[in-house]
Amino acid sequence: MDQIYNFSAGPAVLPKEVLQQARDEMLDWHGSGMSVMEMSHRGKEFMSIAEKTENDLRELVGIPQNYKVLFLQGGASSQFSMVPMNLLRGRKKADYINTGQWSTKAIEEASRYCTVNVAASSADANFTYAPIQDKWHLNPESAYIHYTSNETIGGVEFHWIPHIDPNSHVPLVVDMSSDILSRPLDVTRFGLIYAGAQKNLGPAGLTLVIIREDLLGMPLAGTPTLYDYQIHAQNDSMYNTPPTYAMYITGLVFDWLKQKGGLSAMEKTNIAKANVLYDLLDSTDFYHCPVAKPDRSRMNVPFTLKNPGLDGEFLKQATSNGLIQLKGHRSVGGMRASIYNAMPLEGVAKLAAFMKEFASQHA
Incomplete structure (x- = not known):
């Protein structure tokens, strides 16, 4: 698999x-x-x-x-x-x-x-x-x-x-x-x-x-x-x-x-993972994160697409790339990536690479 x-x-x-x-x-x-x-x-x-x-x-x-x-x-x-x-x-x-x-x-x-x-x-x-x-x-x-x-x-x-x-x-x-x-x-x-x-x-x-x-x-x-x-x-x-x-x-x-080195080591990893996604979100207007920068979660990263009509295609292609459960909560819509302790850095990097490619294809 x-x-x-x-x-x-x-x-x-x-x-x-x-x-x-x-x-x-x-x-x-x-x-x-x-x-x-x-x-x-x-x-x-x-x-x-x-x-x-x-x-x-x-x-x-x-x-x-x-x-x-x-x-x-x-x-x-x-x-x-x-x-x-x-x-x-x-x-x-x-x-x-x-x-x-x-x-x-x-x-x-x-x-x-x-x-x-x-x-x-x-x-x-x-x-x-x-x-x-x-x-x-x-x-x-x-x-x-x-x-x-x-x-x-x-x-x-x-x-x-x-x-x-x-x-x-x-x-x-x-x-x-x-x-x-x-x-x-x-x-x-x-x-x-x-x-x-x-x-x-x-x-x-x-x-x-x-x-x-x-x-x-x-x-x-x-x-x-x-x-x-x-x-x-x-x-x-x-x-x-x-x-x-x-x-x-x-x-x-x-x-x-x-x-893994305890909670101090885990915090460093979590900061690095979150930065990968937030840096991407801030680098393009194709995606938008609604949360104030000082209060952005390291665990749950919500974001929307500039064109909501592409939401379904985004989720479909993400799933085909092995990136699952990205649909936002039903009450707010959009997307959400939850990147808890157990999510490895390579998983977040793969998501960011997919998001970048998807944006370039649909800009």
């Missing part, structure tokens, strides 16, 4: 080495005689996988001991409810920064539990930039501040962490679903980090939560047991059966990241 480069926004490309190892271990994990999918989540075999997965993540990111790592289900969308359920802690208001569709969904869900103050929004420019912090209007009565570090659909990314006065005791919460582990991360700047796995961590079915311990144990009255972070923390994410195979694959991804 010819090389295929998968630019899907999620579920997304996984490292080839990870898939090959999973293939080799599919029927018999380390002489156990079982596939990981068949193991008891409380058996010694899987418990060793879970322990290593958490330890490798802590090492990769530098997660302090006063933070709990939770492996949950429900996708990042479940966190839109779990965050206010657990972090309001007697308060009635929360601050949200709105930079696109995922921020909007988080706001809509949080509004079921509290009064949401949209402290800043880029809706005035069709969500094509990240509002600078000087323009934020935070409510001093809010229980927490929430933002989405990378909008997968719109391709807007925060390349900075908001500064929150440590004396305010208002935790910073971030949905990092599509850029987590793409660069070094200072966990101590946050009260809670969450991410769906299917973009930059592993397969769909797993949700990662990193939460500071002092934020546990104060859920809203009536919060379902499985929506209480403390329950999961007290039970090492084993209160109910976790997504075992997704955890296993994610652990292999952590191993792969360590072998």
Whole structure:
């Protein structure tokens, strides 16, 4: 089979080495005689996988001991409810920064539990930039501040962490679903980090939560047991059966990241990949990227063709060249290239070469 480069926004490309190892271990994990999918989540075999997965993540990111790592289900969308359920802690208001569709969904869900103050929004420019912090209007009565570090659909990314006065005791919460582990991360700047796995961590079915311990144990009255972070923390994410195979694959991804030199090395590669595409987009008027340059995502690169009538032909020819899943989200149209950690530089270079050739043919 010819090389295929998968630019899907999620579920997304996984490292080839990870898939090959999973293939080799599919029927018999380390002489156990079982596939990981068949193991008891409380058996010694899987418990060793879970322990290593958490330890490798802590090492990769530098997660302090006063933070709990939770492996949950429900996708990042479940966190839109779990965050206010657990972090309001007697308060009635929360601050949200709105930079696109995922921020909007988080706001809509949080509004079921509290009064949401949209402290800043880029809706005035069709969500094509990240509002600078000087323009934020935070409510001093809010229980927490929430933002989405990378909008997968719109391709807007925060390349900075908001500064929150440590004396305010208002935790910073971030949905990092599509850029987590793409660069070094200072966990101590946050009260809670969450991410769906299917973009930059592993397969769909797993949700990662990193939460500071002092934020546990104060859920809203009536919060379902499985929506209480403390329950999961007290039970090492084993209160109910976790997504075992997704955890296993994610652990292999952590191993792969360590072998690649860790998050600093990955950031350099991601910058190089993004530059290949953005340099091309900026060199011609045949393509257009709507996102403000300072806020362009390294993970999701949206672009349109000058002539939308060529969209179908672009996608057809791209597919015939082994470049798949480039169609933009149905809500915005155009194209989108998702270039997560597992997308190799040569894949991005091949896409850029195709785009350049296509433009010359249809100028």
